[in-house]
Amino acid sequence: MLSKGLLMQRNLRISMFLIALITISAALSAADEGRLKIATTSSLYDTGLLETIVDQFAEENSATVQIPSHGGTGIAIAAGQKGDVDLLIVHDKAREVKFIEEEDGLERRCFAYNYFYIVGPEDDPAGVTGLNASQAFKSIMEKGLSNPDQVKFITRGDLSGTHSKEQSLWKAAGYNYSAVNTSGPWYVDAGSPMGATLIMANEKSAYTLTDMSTFMAYKGNLTLVPLIEGGDELLNVYSAIAINPEKHPGVNCQLANQFIDYLVSPECQEIIGTYGQEQYGKPLFFKGEGNCEVMGCSAEECVVPTQAGCAQA
Amino acid sequence: MAFLEIRDLGKSYGQAQILKDINLGVEKGEILGLIGPTGSGKSTLLRLIDLLEEPSRGTIILEGRAVSGRPEKERIAARRRMAMVFQKPVMFKSNVLDNVTFGLMVRREGQAEQRKEKARAALQAVGLSGYESRDANTLSGGEMQRIALARAIVLEPELLLLDEPTANLDPRSASAIDSLLQSLAGGRTAVILATHNMMQCRKLADRVAVLVEGRITALGRSEDILGQEKRSGTSGWKVPGSDLPW
Amino acid sequence: MEEIWNGILRAVELIVTLNPEVMEITARSLFISFTAVFLAAIIDIPLGGLIELRKFRGKRALVDLIQTLYGLPTVTVGLLVFLLLSRSGPFGSLELLYTPTGMVIGQMILISPILIGLTISALRGVSPHIRDTAISLGADESQVIRTIIKEARFAVIAAVLIGFGRALSEVGVAMMIGGNIRDYTRVLTTSIALQTSMGNLETSMALGIILIGISMILNLSLSRFQGR
Numbered sequence: 001m002l003s004k005g006l007l008m009q010r011n012l013r014i015s016m017f018l019i020a021l022i023t024i025s026a027a028l029s030a031a032d033e034g035r036l037k038i039a040t041t042s043s044l045y046d047t048g049l050l051e052t053i054v055d056q057f058a059e060e061n062s063a064t065v066q067i068p069s070h071g072g073t074g075i076a077i078a079a080g081q082k083g084d085v086d087l088l089i090v091h092d093k094a095r096e097v098k099f100i101e102e103e104d105g106l107e108r109r110c111f112a113y114n115y116f117y118i119v120g121p122e123d124d125p126a127g128v129t130g131l132n133a134s135q136a137f138k139s140i141m142e143k144g145l146s147n148p149d150q151v152k153f154i155t156r157g158d159l160s161g162t163h164s165k166e167q168s169l170w171k172a173a174g175y176n177y178s179a180v181n182t183s184g185p186w187y188v189d190a191g192s193p194m195g196a197t198l199i200m201a202n203e204k205s206a207y208t209l210t211d212m213s214t215f216m217a218y219k220g221n222l223t224l225v226p227l228i229e230g231g232d233e234l235l236n237v238y239s240a241i242a243i244n245p246e247k248h249p250g251v252n253c254q255l256a257n258q259f260i261d262y263l264v265s266p267e268c269q270e271i272i273g274t275y276g277q278e279q280y281g282k283p284l285f286f287k288g289e290g291n292c293e294v295m296g297c298s299a300e301e302c303v304v305p306t307q308a309g310c311a312q313a
Numbered sequence: 314m315a316f317l318e319i320r321d322l323g324k325s326y327g328q329a330q331i332l333k334d335i336n337l338g339v340e341k342g343e344i345l346g347l348i349g350p351t352g353s354g355k356s357t358l359l360r361l362i363d364l365l366e367e368p369s370r371g372t373i374i375l376e377g378r379a380v381s382g383r384p385e386k387e388r389i390a391a392r393r394r395m396a397m398v399f400q401k402p403v404m405f406k407s408n409v410l411d412n413v414t415f416g417l418m419v420r421r422e423g424q425a426e427q428r429k430e431k432a433r434a435a436l437q438a439v440g441l442s443g444y445e446s447r448d449a450n451t452l453s454g455g456e457m458q459r460i461a462l463a464r465a466i467v468l469e470p471e472l473l474l475l476d477e478p479t480a481n482l483d484p485r486s487a488s489a490i491d492s493l494l495q496s497l498a499g500g501r502t503a504v505i506l507a508t509h510n511m512m513q514c515r516k517l518a519d520r521v522a523v524l525v526e527g528r529i530t531a532l533g534r535s536e537d538i539l540g541q542e543k544r545s546g547t548s549g550w551k552v553p554g555s556d557l558p559w
Numbered sequence: 560m561e562e563i564w565n566g567i568l569r570a571v572e573l574i575v576t577l578n579p580e581v582m583e584i585t586a587r588s589l590f591i592s593f594t595a596v597f598l599a600a601i602i603d604i605p606l607g608g609l610i611e612l613r614k615f616r617g618k619r620a621l622v623d624l625i626q627t628l629y630g631l632p633t634v635t636v637g638l639l640v641f642l643l644l645s646r647s648g649p650f651g652s653l654e655l656l657y658t659p660t661g662m663v664i665g666q667m668i669l670i671s672p673i674l675i676g677l678t679i680s681a682l683r684g685v686s687p688h689i690r691d692t693a694i695s696l697g698a699d700e701s702q703v704i705r706t707i708i709k710e711a712r713f714a715v716i717a718a719v720l721i722g723f724g725r726a727l728s729e730v731g732v733a734m735m736i737g738g739n740i741r742d743y744t745r746v747l748t749t750s751i752a753l754q755t756s757m758g759n760l761e762t763s764m765a766l767g768i769i770l771i772g773i774s775m776i777l778n779l780s781l782s783r784f785q786g787r
Contacts, residue, residue: 071755071756072756072757072758074756074757074758074759075755075756075757075758076758077758078758078760157741157753158753158756158757159757159758160756160757188740189740189741189742190738190739190740191739191740191741191745191749191750191753192734192738192739192753193756196734196735196738200657200738203645203646203656203657204657
């Protein structure tokens with residue numbers, strides 16, 4: 001049996017361990033009050049822009065900001081619908097509008113934009129250079145149907161913001177998407193995130209639709225080139241939406257609104273407008289400020305501070 | 314030269330010298346008894362002869378050609394002319410028939426049916442007819458020992474090495490096996506029989522080698538070494554150690 | 560919690576209605592992993608036998624290395640194989656990237672340490688006297704190896720089942736080498752990843768339950784073999 005001395009030592013160690021445990025959990029739960037959880041899409045997250053903004057915001061406001069969800073748009077919206085996060089930053093207008101209509105979110109704020117690219121092999125077998133986006137898609141499909149070995153298109157196939165944009169382009173080109181989807185071996189459904197899709201397109205010398213920022217990040221490893229780089233059809237608008245505390249009690253609405261207000265502030269807009277200049281030679285994003293018409297966002301939702309309060313039910 | 318000739322054989326494991334200066338010969342049709350106290354090196358000697366291990370010194374010569382210290386292919390060929398029954402035999406995880414035909418299969422001898430026939434004959438010889446489909450690992454120690462013997466004799470080896478082949482058997486079975494071994498005398502097989510059992514040795518062996526602490530202390534006709542005694546079917550218990558020649 | 564229950568219901572629904580897409584994906588998962596395990600076993604079991612039964616320098620280090628590789632992260636193996644099969648890699652001309660064959664190769668590499676290592680463990684469980692007996696009865700090296708593998712057959716089969724389970728439930732190799740291409744290289748694990756990223760949590764859960772169900776059946780077979 002343990003001697004009295006050893007017994008006391010052991011009890012002392014156990015007590016210290018318990019105290020540490022209690023202190024840590026207290027600290028952790030205290031952190032919840034000043035904690036903001038954001039769900040966003042991989043295409044935005046992977047550029048590192050959000051983290052830069054988050055670091056600034058966290059410092060200036062002594063808050064803890066985390067981005068636990070940065071997969072596809074679908075999972076981000078799902079996280080918002082379950083109230084697992086406090087703020088959504090995504091780039092799919094149709095779904096954003098629905099989100100707010102269903103009272104999961106408070107209001108939409110456009111704050112930045114860039115463009116999608118249609119990228120493909122340098123020799124451009126489908127001859128899309130100089131066309132606009134929907135014309136390019138038409139050409140790719142026609143040439144792909146007749147010559148699938150030469151012309152292929154890779155889709156993300158994951159209902160992401162990028163995939164949604166792609167579907168609307170097929171529609172604009174005059175096709176029914178489900179027809180495109182099953183029309184032949186030229187159209188490859190990769191069911192993958194953007195980076196993996198780019199790699200596959202690279203390996204197969206195929207065309208694909210990509211957001212500008214992911215492409216810039218992967219460019220060094222790819223032989224694909226951007227063939228169509230701008231135009232309204234390829235517009236990519238990012239918006240922020242705070243989760244509605246009435247429908248999802250417990251979300252940190254105050255901090256979410258504060259963050260959105262920061263996003264639209266001149267200081268942050270400047271950060272957004274110059275991000276990536278050094279590393280890639282040109283910025284990866286355009287600031288929303290002053291570009292409301294380009295983005296197709298109404299005045300109430302374009303780069304202005306939040307209006308809706310955080311009334312709880 | 315004898316069929317099996319052992320010259321100046323020695324075996325050491327590190328510092329420990331198990332066998333030293335072993336010189337022996339065995340002829341076809343002869344039964345050589347190998348007796349000695351526990352730990353004298355009998356099993357080691359048999360293992361060396363069976364080429365399971367290499368000697369530290371000396372040579373083993375089979376029918377005039379050296380078989381120890383040779384490349385693996387030659388050793389395998391030599392081993393296939395011998396068969397050994399270990400002191401505590403192990404059975405393969407299969408039925409008795411598979412166990413007994415193992416050696417035949419490994420030598421790719423004959424067709425499956427022929428092998429089975431030979432195996433059945435061998436089982437009959439050791440008194441275990443009908444055991445073919447039994448699970449070999451469910452048998453008693455004595456039965457396993459007899460299977461191991463069947464496994465060896467089915468191969469009709471030119472050299473048969475036996476390490477205490479009847480140690481686990483009841484007197485009647487042991488006696489039957491003794492008769493079986495006796496029938497090998499004068500035939501094509503050279504037999505080395507390592508045993509504790511003085512009576513068995515007297516009964517079966519033509520010549521005897523006495524192994525004490527790794528050396529041969531006596532070698533000669535069994536009558537001379539073990540003393541005169543009638544060789545036929547003497548039953549009755551003999552307490553081992555009462556007239557040991559060492 | 561709701562998702563889990565709804566997921567179970569959805570899984571039952573998908574199975575009972577023999578949903579064609581799910582059936583296809585499941586069949587493909589089983590086919591690819593089974594092929595990988597079968598081919599790997601043909602190479603790895605005898606290889607394990609050779610390693611265990613021969614004496615050579617550095618044997619201990621080799622066995623240690625093999626056992627360390629059991630827990631190799633699947634994405635790491637995926638990356639390695641990708642670099643080998645990519646157009647810009649040494650085997651690019653074979654055009655195996657983004658094909659089921661490529662996935663089979665990747666999974667073979669993934670599970671080989673397990674198959675080799677567990678075969679070695681299985682053989683170590685066989686009594687050394689078996690080896691002596693086989694040798695003294697005239698077996699040559701390959702016959703001895705085969706005999707000992709046969710003696711350890713239940714443990715070896717268990718190793719194969721474990722390898723199969725690992726291949727079936729891994730996602731790193733399937734994703735990186737297969738690319739999750741619909742109707743071609745999409746399997747259960749990559750589908751689960753896709754459905755999750757789309758926010759279809761119930762479908763994702765359902766696929767997961769199907770995968771768990773298959774693993775359960777595998778493990779039940781495993782206990783039968785280990786019980787012997």
